[in-house]
Amino acid sequence: MSPADATQELHYLSIRDHIADRIAAAGLRAGDRLPSERQLQTSSGVARGTIREGLFQLEAEGLIYRKDRSGWYVSPPPVVYDPTRWEGFMSYVEAQGRRPSTETLSAEEIAADALLAEVFRRPVGAPLYLIRRRRYIDGRAVLVERIVVDAALAPDLLRFSLDQSLTNILKSEYGLAAARNQMIMQPCALTLREAEALRVKSGLPGLSVVRTSYDAQGRIIEFDQEFWRHDALKISVDIRVR
Incomplete structure (x- = not known):
C-alpha cells in the first residue's frame, strides 16, 4: 500500500468513526436520517469521496443504509x-x-x-x-x-x-x-x-x-x-x- 493510499484509508476510517460517534451522541434511532454528505463534508473538511468511503464502510457493517435520492439512514435491528x-x-x-x-x-x-x-x-x-x-x-x-x-x-x-x-x-x-x-x-x-x-x-x-x-x-x-x-x-x- 502506498503512503497516499494509507493516508486515504485512515481518512475514511476516521470519518467512519466520526459518523458512528455522531449517531451515538445524537441518540439517533433506527430510521432516523443522517446529515447529508455535503453537511458531513463541511463539518469534517475532507473530500466528498472520502466521506462516501466512510459511509460505505458503515453500510457494509450494517449500521446505516441508503434510500434512493433520499440520503442515509440508521439501520433498524435485524x-x-x-x-x-x-x-x-x-x-x-x-x-x-x-x-x-x-x-x-x-x-x-x-x-x-x-x-x-x-x-x-x-x-x-x-x-x-x-x-x-x-x-x-x-x-x-x-x-x-x-x-x-x-x-x-x-x-x-x-x-x-x-x-x-x-x-x-x-x-x-x-x-x-x-x-x-x-x-x-x-x-x-x-x-x-x-x-x-x-x-x-x-x-x-x-x-x-x-x-x-x-x-x-x-x-x-x-x-x-x-x-x-x-x-x-x-x-x-x-x-x-x-
Whole structure:
C-alpha cells in the first residue's frame, strides 16, 4: 500500500468513526436520517469521496443504509431467524413486533429447463410456476425471492394474490404442506438484478438462502431462492444436546 493510499484509508476510517460517534451522541434511532454528505463534508473538511468511503464502510457493517435520492439512514435491528423452526416470513417477523409485507414482482408459467427438471424430477418442458417477490420489514425492502412451484401439484395457482403467504395458499387450496425442508445458506455479493430490486449498491454483501420443501410423499412443493440484505437478518439456532 502506498503512503497516499494509507493516508486515504485512515481518512475514511476516521470519518467512519466520526459518523458512528455522531449517531451515538445524537441518540439517533433506527430510521432516523443522517446529515447529508455535503453537511458531513463541511463539518469534517475532507473530500466528498472520502466521506462516501466512510459511509460505505458503515453500510457494509450494517449500521446505516441508503434510500434512493433520499440520503442515509440508521439501520433498524435485524430480525432473528431460526431455520429449525416451522415458521413463515410473516409469522416470525410479526412475532418480533415488526411489520412484514410482500410485493409480487412477476408470476408466470414456464417450461422446466434441464436444471429445474432435475430439481423437481420432472421431464424437461414440464409446466412450472415462477414467482418473483420482494419482501419488506417496516416498509424497507429486505429480500427478493424466486419461487418455483410444480404446476401439476397446484393447478391454476396464479389466480390467487401472491402478496399473501404462499405456504398458506398451498396448504388451504391444494392440501400441500411441507414435511421436510432442505436449506442451504451462504454469504454472497448481490448482483445487479437483486441489488436493484433491494435498492442497494451492486456488489454489497448479502445472504443467499436456497430452500427446497418436500411434502410427506417426498414431492417438491416449493423451490425457493432468497437474497437478503446483509443487515436485515440474524441467524439464531437453539440446539439441545441429548
